[in-house]
Amino acid sequence: NAGVTQTPKFQVLKTGQSMTLQCAQDMNHNSMYWYRQDPGMGLRLIYYSASEGTTDKGEVPNGYNVSRLNKREFSLRLESAAPSQTSVYFCASSSQPGTNQPQHFGDGTRLSIL
Amino acid sequence: GENVEQHPSTLSVQEGDSAVIKCTYSDSASNYFPWYKQELGKRPQLIIDIRSNVGEKKDQRIAVTLNKTAKHFSLHITETQPEDSAVYFCAASNGLNDYKLSFGAGTTVTVRA
Numbered sequence: 001n002a003g004v005t006q007t008p009k010f011q012v013l014k015t016g017q018s019m020t021l022q023c024a025q026d027m028n029h030n031s032m033y034w035y036r037q038d039p040g041m042g043l044r045l046i047y048y049s050a051s052e053g054t055t056d057k058g059e060v061p062n063g064y065n066v067s068r069l070n071k072r073e074f075s076l077r078l079e080s081a082a083p084s085q086t087s088v089y090f091c092a093s094s095s096q097p098g099t100n101q102p103q104h105f106g107d108g109t110r111l112s113i114l
Numbered sequence: 115g116e117n118v119e120q121h122p123s124t125l126s127v128q129e130g131d132s133a134v135i136k137c138t139y140s141d142s143a144s145n146y147f148p149w150y151k152q153e154l155g156k157r158p159q160l161i162i163d164i165r166s167n168v169g170e171k172k173d174q175r176i177a178v179t180l181n182k183t184a185k186h187f188s189l190h191i192t193e194t195q196p197e198d199s200a201v202y203f204c205a206a207s208n209g210l211n212d213y214k215l216s217f218g219a220g221t222t223v224t225v226r227a
Contacts, residue, residue, distance in 0.1 A: 033214075033215075040123075040219060040220075041219055042120075042203055042217040042218055042219045042220050043158065043203065043215075043217040044217070045214055045215070045216075048214060058214060059115070059216075090157065090158070100145065100146035100165065100207060102148060102160045102163060103148075103160075103215060104160075105157040105158050105159070106157060107156070107157050108157060
């Protein structure tokens with residue numbers, strides 16, 4: 001039981017390149033989330049998917065797109081990477097919408113954009 | 115939207131002493147308050163959570179208190195140990211309308227041996 005798995009763990013991009021971060025969970029959770037973590041700013045929600053087939057913007061969605069591919073997988077895409085998107089990206093999942101269940105995090109993707 | 119403020123940003127304590135971290139939130143409809151611990155280079159991990167129908171919850175050396183009237187909640191760690199050194203995040207959410215967690219900026223706790 002791996003929990004939440006993110007790939008890749010590290011990535012360096014050049015400005016303007018595109019990239020997709022992958023996330024998969026094996027806990028049969030309904031809800032999935034993408035956060036970015038920057039020093040001194042905690043975790044900020046980029047996009048979330050309350051259930052399969054739905055996605056919604058979070059606090060900082062600009063420059064990103066997401067796809068809820070199926071119940072297990074939720075990907076985050078940077079279409080044209082910018083240095084301001086250098087960050088650590090965490091994917092998370094939780095079981096049942098509307099009942100405030102804990103969110104479980106993956107190990108993160110450390111992304112640097114030059 | 116919800117705004118969560120966390121204090122202090124850094125906290126240094128002597129091993130064996132207690133540590134207290136305080137958070138305030140803005141949305142009176144928030145009803146779920148988890149705390150996460152993040153060790154250097156690792157994922158955030160849930161250590162304790164509290165829902166709005168209780169005022170206090172304990173788990174061994176960790177306790178959380180909630181004051182809904184004042185809209186603040188606190189994490190208490192007693193008998194601190196070196197392995198308690200980490201960044202701690204509070205968060206709040208309103209499960210009625212959405213499932214989004216709003217996080218505080220974090221507190222870096224250092225336990226001195």
